[in-house]
Amino acid sequence: MGVEGISKEQNLGNLVRSSHSFGAEFFFTIRPDIKMKDVRMSDTSEAHEHMPFYNYDSLSDLKLPRGCDLVGVEFLEDSIELPSFKHPTRAAYILGPEMGNLSDEVLDMCRFTIKIPMKFCVNVGVAGALVMNDRMISLGRFAPRPVKAGGPTEELKQEKFGLRRFSRKAKTS
Ligand SMILES: C[S@@+](CC[C@H](N)C(=O)[O-])C[C@H]1O[C@@H](n2cnc3c(N)ncnc32)[C@H](O)[C@@H]1O
Numbered sequence: 001m002g003v004e005g006i007s008k009e010q011n012l013g014n015l016v017r018s019s020h021s022f023g024a025e026f027f028f029t030i031r032p033d034i035k036m037k038d039v040r041m042s043d044t045s046e047a048h049e050h051m052p053f054y055n056y057d058s059l060s061d062l063k064l065p066r067g068c069d070l071v072g073v074e075f076l077e078d079s080i081e082l083p084s085f086k087h088p089t090r091a092a093y094i095l096g097p098e099m100g101n102l103s104d105e106v107l108d109m110c111r112f113t114i115k116i117p118m119k120f121c122v123n124v125g126v127a128g129a130l131v132m133n134d135r136m137i138s139l140g141r142f143a144p145r146p147v148k149a150g151g152p153t154e155e156l157k158q159e160k161f162g163l164r165r166f167s168r169k170a171k172t173s
Helices: 009-024 034-041 104-109 122-140 163-167
Strands: 003-004 027-030 053-056 069-073 091-095 112-117
Touching: 009 027, 009 034, 009 122, 069 104, 069 122, 091 122
Parallel strands: 003 027, 003 091, 027 053, 069 091, 069 112
Antiparallel strands: none
C-alpha cells in the first residue's frame, strides 16, 4: 500500500495500521509532508516494526517488486468500479492526498485505476481499508455465503494442488 503527497499524520497512521492488519507486505509514501514521529503515535499496532516502510522524495525513486502492478485508487469518472475489478495477484495500491487527486504522473504509471462507487470521496484511510477489504473478500479463500441470511452452511472446499501430477497413470511400455 502507498500514498502520494499525504499531509496528515493521523491519516497515514490509520492507513498504515489497516495495511498491517490486512497483511500488506510493505508500505510506501511519495513526497509525504508529515512528521514520522506523529505517525507512529497514531499507529498503535507499530506497523513500522513489522512491515518494510519506504519514503520516496520522488516518484522516479519508487521501485516495485518484479511483476507487481501499480493500481491507482482515485475517484475519477473513468476509474474502474471496485466491485467489478479483478485484483492482480501481485499489486501495489496507491492513494492520493487529502486535498486533490493522484497526480497525472502517478496515474500514467498505474496499470489500472479503480474507484469505490460512492456519492463523494471519503477519507484516504477509509478508502484504503475498503480496497484491502475488497481484495481480501475477492481473492481470499472463505466458505461460500449461504442462500439464507446467516453464517456459512458449507465448509470451504480444500484445493487439491498437484492432483494431475499425482493421479497420472504410470507409463507402461
Ligand atoms: C479525501 S480524498 C481527496 C479529496 C478529493 N479528491 C476531493 O477533493 O474531493 C483522498 C484520497 O482518498 C481516495 N479516495 C477517497 N474516496 C475514494 C473513492 N470513492 N474512490 C476511490 N478513491 C477514493 C483517493 O485516493 C483520494 O485521492
